[in-house]
Amino acid sequence: MQPNEGKDMNETPNASIRAMVMNLLSERGIAEITGTEPLFSSGLLDSVAATEVLLALETDFGVDLSDEDFDITQIDTLASLEHFVGSRTPA
Secondary structure, eight states: OOTTTTOOTTSOHHHHHHHHHHHHHHHTTOOOOOTTSOSTTTTSSOHHHHHHHHHHHHHTTOOOOOOTTOOGGGGSSHHHHHHHHHHHSOO
């Protein structure tokens, strides 16, 4: 997915995150998930999808991922991804 692809400028960050993840899942034939279902550790999303998510976090949401303590497990569910972006988005 390209940065800002299908992104409605009036969408909330959580709606944009959810849309991005659901798009990645639908590309892999997965129609629905819960907010607490593991995305990466379960194999629903692979390393290519992880790269797309990380790129979108930086380009679309302005999240700085240069923190050496960052770990993909911090964003392994939709709920944790939304929380992570909310806590790291510049004011």
